[in-house]
Amino acid sequence: MTAPRVLVFDIFGTVVDWHGSIVREVQQRFPQVDADAFALAWRAGYQPAMEAVRSGGRGFVRLDVLHREILDRLLPRFGLEALGEAERANLNRVWHRLAAWPDSVAGLTRLKSRFTICSLSNGNLGLLTDMAKAAGLPWDCVLSAEVFRAYKPDPRVYLGAAGVFEADPCEVMMVAAHHDDLAAARACGMQTAYIERPLEFGAAHPKDVSAQPGNTWHAKNLLHLADQLAC
Secondary structure, eight states, rough: OOOSSEEOOOOOOHHHHHHHHHHHHHHHOOOSSSSHHHHHHHHTTTHHHHHHHTTTTSSOHHHHHHHHHHHHHHHHGOOOOOHHHHHHHHGGGGGHHHHHHOOOOHHHHHHHHSSSEEEEEOHHHHHHHHHHHHHHHHEEEEEEEEHHTTOOSSHHHHHHHHHHTOOOGGGGEEESOHHHOOOOOOOTEEEEEEETTTTTTOTTTOOOOOOOTTTTEEEEHHHHHHHHHHO
């Protein structure tokens, strides 16, 4: 096995706590709303919205646009249809303000001392840059599906990331809390590391984080991954 030169990271759920961050903001701004249900419903629109792009049903658009379209459809369900444009735009940018998991900054910092570390998310460049600034994520490089005009799990995203660093896919490790993302990366020849995030969907909706075959590494969090790769 070739030692990786570059580690590329899924972001939503892997590095940042999207559910907890959205719940906290919705609770603060709209205490009458079921914030847990709101966060889950917003995220539930994510894959169908991207699938319309993947299938060729529409041209590539940034994730910020998709998030806003989902939000606009969602607001009437939660009694928030009266929100004005400025409030909607600000709420949509909650995805730019997501908080990191407690281990993320320290884990990434340790990994950065040995490897080139880079985001590889369906989030757009502006979103990922704002998030890194707000959460203190110490990326060497911010890469997004936007660069490749495709959404994961399209091979163009994984192979494009390897190409950016003039690396063979086997020299790149995809790090994610989602088995489908990792399977697609492996199909492109990448190494993979699974990160357990049992509370990705909140404490009321624990996620099965059992090991699955094929991953090079399986870690409880990013600090644990740094320990494993230091051996």
